[in-house]
Amino acid sequence: METRIYKLCSQAEWSAALAAGAYTGSADDVRDGFIHFSTAAQLAATAAKYFAGRTDLVLVEVDAMRLGTALRFEPSRGGDLFPHLYGALPLDAVVSSRPYP
Numbered sequence: 858m859e860t861r862i863y864k865l866c867s868q869a870e871w872s873a874a875l876a877a878g879a880y881t882g883s884a885d886d887v888r889d890g891f892i893h894f895s896t897a898a899q900l901a902a903t904a905a906k907y908f909a910g911r912t913d914l915v916l917v918e919v920d921a922m923r924l925g926t927a928l929r930f931e932p933s934r935g936g937d938l939f940p941h942l943y944g945a946l947p948l949d950a951v952v953s954s955r956p957y958p
Contacts, residue, residue, distance in 0.1 A: 862894040880946040894940040914957040923950035
């Protein structure tokens with residue numbers, strides 16, 4: 858299993874997560890019932906497909922080992938296994954967060 862996974866979200870969403878003590882996901886995450894993440898190898902394609910042209914993004918790096926059984930790698934785009942978190946992202950699992958160009 859990947860030890861680091863990544864989430865792209867808006868600065869507003871991330872600020873709200875910091876204030877709340879956990880990240881509960883974007884509108885798409887809530888609709889789908891889990892928080893979408895990418896591995897390092899999947900990140901560029903995810904950014905291009907879902908976030909093209911956005912200038913308000915934050916890249917959140919997460920220690921996957923801290924998420925336990927709520928994290929599942931499931932087939933998605935092109936049959937690749939993507940990390941999906943069934944539940945809120947606890948801030949103590951976050952390794953770093955920084956603006957995404």
